[in-house]
Amino acid sequence: MTSRPPPPSDAAPRGSSGPPAGWLGRTGHWCARHFLVVIALWLVCLGGTHALERTFGGEYSDDFTLPATQSQDGADVLKAHDPAAGGFSGQVVLHDGSAPLTRFGDQVSRAVADLRKLPHVLSVQNPLPPPGATTGQKPSGGPNTGPLSGDGKTAYITVRLDTPPSTLGASYLDGVDRAVRPLREAGVQVEYGGPLGELARPQPNDRTSEIIGFAVAIVVLLIGFGSVLAAGLPLVTALAGVVIGLSALALLAAAFTFATVSPTLATMIGLGVGIDYALFLLTRHRQHVMDGMDPARSAGLAMATSGRAVLVSGCTVIVALMGLWVSGVSFIGKLGVAAAVTVVSAVLGALTLVPALLGLVGTRVDRLRVRTPVAEGSPDGRRAGSPEGKTEAGGPVTARPGPAAPGPWHRYARRVERGPWWFLAAGVLVIAVLSVPLLFIRLGHIGDGADPESFTDRRAYDLTSRAFGPGANGPLTLVIDQSRVPAADRPALAGTAAEALADPPGAASVTPLRPTPDGDVLVATAFSATAPQDAATTGLVNRLKNDTLPKAVSGTAARGYVTGTTATQADFVGMLAARLPLIIAAVVALAFLLILVVFHGILVALKAAALNLLSIAASYGVVVAVFQWGWGGPALGVSGTVPIESYVPMMMFAIVFGLSMDYEIFLLSRIHEAWLRTGDAKDSVAHALEITARVITCAALIMVSVFAAFIVSENIVVKMLAVGLAVSVLIDATVVRLLLVPAVMTLLGRSAWWAPPWLERVLPRVDAEGTDAEP
Incomplete structure (x- = not known):
């Protein structure tokens, strides 16, 4: 039972000006x-x-890592064996509603070359085929695994950096803007997706919220006091x-x-x-x-x-x-x-x-x-x-x-x-x-598709979804580490893995496996049939890392990983x-x-x-x-x-x-x-x-x-x-x-x-x- 402490005997009287106890x-x-x-x-x-x-x-930056997770381990393996394919990627999405982007081949090539010169850039992928080559794209409306849409009117340049773009500050986009300026001057719509788009978001300004909160507080306090x-x-x-x-x-x-x-x-x-x-x-x-x-x-x-x-x-x-x-x-x-x-x-x-x-x-x-x-x-x-x-x-x-x-x-x-x-x-x-x-x-994770249309990453998201499907906004990188597999057994492993990845449930498409320059790692990209923030996409990530890839490498010393931004978020x-x-x-x-x-x-x-x-x-x-x-x-x-x-x-x-x-x-x-x-x-x-x-x-x-x-x-x-x-x-x-x-x-x-x-x-x-x- 709680005791009642007696009042101190030295308590000052109510009218006293002396300090209280304590x-x-x-x-x-x-x-x-x-x-x-x-x-x-x-x-x-x-x-x-x-x-x-x-x-x-x-x-302030949203740069963080998840140690001891499969996505982080896969990223580390890929970076160790192919630095140019590792790092942190962002997209520069191009669109022209009136004609194929091949009309602007010179401007695209110049933009790619200038992007490669920027600090922290590991590699830049040109989305257009070499002059005279066929695009090799699938018909418009079908699953598309390349960076150029079937009608040729939408493409994305993938820029890989050695550090998260969010750590570089918004001023980094000045160099990106200069690199793509010839495309904009030619009338091509240019939007930034992924981490580059997030870097382009307006800096949060809490001033309006603070003013509203203070105004209401003043009214409440005036009424109350x-x-x-x-x-x-x-x-x-x-x-x-x-x-x-x-x-x-x-x-x-x-x-x-x-x-x-x-x-x-x-x-x-x-x-x-x-x-x-x-x-x-x-x-x-x-x-x-x-x-x-x-x-x-x-x-x-x-x-x-x-x-x-x-x-x-x-x-x-x-x-x-x-x-x-x-x-x-x-x-x-x-x-x-x-x-x-x-x-x-x-x-x-x-x-x-x-x-x-x-x-x-x-x-x-x-x-x-x-x-x-x-x-x-x-x-x-x-x-x-x-x-x-x-x-x-x-x-x-x-x-x-x-x-x-x-x-x-x-x-x-x-x-x-x-x-x-x-x-x-x-x-x-x-x-x-x-x-x-x-x-x-x-x-889950709130994707760029929920942002206001005034944001460039939202516009890039919509262009990519219409041209390549919603899953193209969150590609999954599949990594198979075969460095411990004898050279004689690697062709059989590649065949088994390709068969397992031929048509996984929930995937719109999967690119063919390709080896890294040293041949120790196989890499492919999977595209979900749904948007990155959908529950079905998370289900695809979990099936790939817990079922599909383990079966593909079973009986060997190889290890399979699912990495990339969407996998990290999952x-x-x-x-x-x-x-x-x-x-x-x-x-x-x-x-x-x-x-x-x-x-x-x-x-x-x-x-x-x-x-x-x-x-x-x-x-x-x-x-x-x-x-x-x-x-x-x-x-x-x-x-x-x-x-x-x-x-x-x-x-x-x-x-x-x-x-x-x-x-x-x-x-x-x-x-x-x-x-x-x-x-x-x-x-x-x-x-x-x-x-x-x-x-x-x-x-x-x-x-x-x-x-x-x-x-x-x-x-x-x-x-x-x-x-x-x-x-x-x-x-x-x-x-x-x-x-x-x-x-x-x-x-x-x-x-x-x-x-x-x-x-x-x-x-x-x-x-x-x-x-x-x-x-």
Whole structure:
């Protein structure tokens, strides 16, 4: 049973200006009293980190490898035996609707020659046959294995580089543009496909999303707090934290490779938690000021109480994000690091800059009113009244006339008490309905065909699909390593392999096997009958590497591999799908332990983990319905239906679980605080819901608006994350916090806080709600 710690005997009286107990309280009090020093230090940090970023900041790239996978092993074998055929390929797609491209033979040859001169280029394939030779192409509309279409009007130049094009920067395309300029001047349509096309995509610009998110946040805060100063303070601190966090991330990018989506993801999370943390601190501070407390001491006490919850919840978010390293893929782990950087800066801003700004505005926090300000309620159950007086600092204060009549949230909580099973059933039913699409989730990679038509890689994708079939956008390179096979046995192996690859199910065509220059490796290219992102293409990859190629080389010392971009993506999807349960288990276990350490209640920790899993399942279901089933995808700028990007569920889980624990900790902190003070489990739920519902609702609306604002991004993965995160926060703040948590906590009663005596002795005591600092 949880013991109730006695209040410290040295607690200062409510009107005292001395610092509260605890290092957080003293830190907040010092920052509020020395606000000029703290604000000056933050301005120096803002300017310094921005200057360092401009001088030493790195670039973002989607370059990553999958060691110990078949696709990577096959690429290594091919590179070792035929460097010109290895490396990383991109396509330059040519099209002329009026005449065959053979009319432009000179321009094509000149472009190929100039492309070969570019840095990092291993080889360039000329798609046109030599002068006087027949094209050898199949009739238009049939499977085509060459780089020139049957009607001769579409072709693609394959450029192989020794490094991923994404690492070269967009300026590399200047040389490519110069090389193909004669073709464009002759009227030929030239588009870039594959990695070259991705390199040509517009750089992501989050400015519009940030403006939309800030605009909605201002409206919500003005409605919630009623004053311009109170509404602006959380926005200022969140923005400062995000700017410093992004600068720090850019400096890390100079030493480590971070994905191109990293700064967008970091901005989304940083803005959301930064506003939330400042909001929770500001809410508690305003109540203390209304109660007549000195502003500096009020800021310190807000830090000593809600500041502890900010610290605990921030650590929970970071722990969840670091759990992504369990995937074993550095690409995923670094996405977690990128998001964690701005979470750290948001926590630091909440613990230092927020009290400094509170000290700066003093008792004027509710000036510039747009309506009568209201506060959350006092920790002892009293709420602010109307008579005004003066604080010791001389500012206006709303006096506390005594216990107030129960508010609407208190009455709602009492209604839950009278029928908790009905509220629990209603919440579970809503979650279950929203989670149904999750049963049909298909992980995959979003191909270029889903991009806007304004992107060159989308236009290249469409030209290639019409001329060569959809599978030509994701060719599969088949590699047979026969270096350990005796020379006398190699002809028989080649014949067996050619027979096995004659017509594999799901393939539109397979080119004949050809040996590398040293004769140790056989290479062919397979084209799927479906688009690279289709489930049938993934099935073809798995059949080739697990069935067809092993049978082709059985009984010999040869090894078969399927490699290429599409095969790598299939391996990536399979690896993440296999490790997703491990990540979920690790993050849930860590969060359970954290809640257990903070609240010393086994059932309350289990409840927190279980309910957060339910809200995540519901948000997954919405994402599947919108993007995979196409229910609203076109309205969001997504062409057709797409699979769920393989790493989105991992990212969503870590972020959503961490953010859900934010609200869980703030609500549980107030319930636990009232429970320790009164010993009445049911009344504690009603009291906590009454004093936190408004601020949690405001915080959730702001976070939903911040996430939803990123739906305007042209990056489909960002859209997917934005929808998933916005929906998850909305579900968590409504269904979970208003239906499930009150119902479950009411049903658990006193047992929610139970822990066996031996566990009580072992667990450290972490006072998340800061009851030892309360006056």
